[in-house]
Amino acid sequence: MSDSLIAGLTRALARIGLPHPGGLERLSGGANMESWRFAAGSEVCVLRRAPSLEMMAGRPMDHHGEAALVRAARAAGVLAPEVLVELEAGDGIGSGYVMRAISGSPDPVVFLAETDPQLAIGDIARELAATHSIDCTGLPVPVMDTALALGELRSRFIAYGADRPILGLALRWLEANIPPPAPPKLVHGDFRLGNLMFEHGRLTGVLDWELAHLGDWHEDLAFGCMTVWRFSRPDRPGYGLTSIKELADAYQAAGGETFDPQRFRFWTFYRTFWWALGCLQMGTFWRDGHDRSVERVVVARRTAEQELDLLLLLEELAPLAERAIPLPPPAPTRKTSKGEPSGAEMLTAVSEWLTNDIKPLVSGRSKFDLAVARNALGIVMRELEQQPSAIDVQLCADLMSGKVDLATPGILAKLRRMALDKLTADMPKYPALAIARARWEGN
Structure with a gap:
């Protein structure tokens, strides 16, 4: 354990009259930020910080803005953490802030096993609706322009090699289906199982506000419903608990606006593609030396999960004859x-x-x-x-340009085989893999 981390925390805690931290423990998980749990006298606290200042570069909202938003959310009645103190440059331990710990656990598998789905989806819908109604006047919350954001994703994809055909196909669909602008609401940006605290099956806290922005509130619902965040319940698209319709009904009953299935579909595509690039980005963090942990390179290989999920969405656009073509044999x-x-x-x-x-x-x-x-x-x-491969630069370019699409003979079958083989190597326990095999191989 780093003595400098303890010394920096001691300096920060002294500003609010709390004693020297004890029992400092790094929490598991956290794809972007570090979380450390510790005691300070009678208080149980959590430090949230960036592993390196370079990882904060280019972010539209820094930790000071994030802390201000978390305070505003809590003041508005959302189950956000209580921010106790923000780190300063003189603390010498990077960027971040200290919160009072929230009771419960964020473990999605435990939660899904013990909760009453109706009660839990009601809690989630209530917090979503409350989040989307927060007044952000005076807060440094960025505004999202969907077309510009998608353009930035395209640039990132090209920088990462533009060599994954399924991602190229998804990008072309996204660019052709951007919805008209919606009245901006506060979007949490990471509202999913794993970032929600639960105790005895009931919601106790909403964590990780770093991606918050003003935009289309459907984005939050779509992100939380992505297959990757349903964990052990891929058959229940509404947060691993229920159907999309029941989630939408609960959201509207909690004071949320009318649900639009087409907007929800777009944002499901968008955030799945976004998270695929987010996984690839972990590899660049590791290569560039910002975080040389083994966790970074393993998360980077989760891109294959998103490719499979995108293809399961995209294949609906293929002609029936193409969907009926058997898979080519594996390598x-x-x-x-x-x-x-x-x-x-x-x-x-x-x-x-x-x-x-x-x-x-x-x-x-x-x-x-x-x-x-x-x-x-x-x-x-x-x-x-x-020896699986998800890389084909020429096919990716042809799909992005529209020269090849899902009506091209044999392309869907080729992409299916590519997705299955890559995910079988990278993350064979991913729950959606069994669903895809049953659908595509008839097993």
């Missing part, structure tokens, strides 16, 4: 010798050693990091054995 599995162990077998041996010998010796954040490291070894092992 042949690499042959292994009966003598010397293959690279995949060596990785398996390392993974088994980590499980049997090292896992009993670690706890807390180190246990989480160990699980991530084993996941990384598994990805490389399966990649060596199966």
Whole structure:
């Protein structure tokens, strides 16, 4: 544990009369920001900070603006955290702020297993509607222009290589289906399971306001309903709890505006594409040295999840005849010798050693990091054995330009095979993979 982190926290806490922090523990998860839980006297607190100042570069809202918004949300009755103190440059530990800890857990799997779906979706709808009604006058909240934002996503995709055909196809659909501007409301931007605190099945807190902006409120509903955030319940599109219709009804009953299915569909495409690029961005953070954690490179490989989800949405646009074409065979599995162990077998041996010998010796954040490291070894092992690829620069360019589309003979079947093989190697436990296999392979 860093002595400088404890010293910086001590300086920040002294400004509000709290004592030296104790029991500092890094919390698991958090794709962009670090979270540290600790005690300060009788208070239980959480520090939220950027792992490096470079990771805050280009963000439309800094941590001071974020803290101001969180305070405003709490004052408006939303179950937002209580901000206690913001970090200053003199603290020497980066950018962020300290909050009073909220009771409960953000674990989505535990929550989905124990909650009453009707009560929980009512809580979620209430907080969504309350968030969208917050008055942002005087707050440094950025305004989102959908067309400009999509243009920025296109530029990022090109910077990342523009070599993933499914993402190229999704981008073309998005650019052809931008909805007219909506009256701007405060959009949380990351309102999903994993960022919501629950206790005994009831909502106790709304976390992670870093992506908040003024825009179309349908974006929040669509993001929370993405397949990746349903966790163990991919069959329940409304936050892993219910149907989209029941979510929309609950939202409107809580004071929200009338639900528009077409806007919701656009934002489902948009945020799925956005998160695919967000995953790829984790790889650039790692390569550029901003965060050399193994978690960064593993999250980068979750792009395959979003590609599968996008193709499940996009295939509805293909002619029936194309949807009926069988999948081409998968790439042949690499042959292994009966003598010397293959690279995949060596990785398996390392993974088994980590499980049997090292896992009993670690706890807390180190246990989480160990699980991530084993996941990384598994990805490389399966990649060596199966040799999948989601990369095809020319096909991506043809799909982005419209030269090739889902009516082109055999393209849908090719993309399906590409998505299945890549996700099987990268994240074989992703729940939607089984759904896609049943639909496309008839199993």
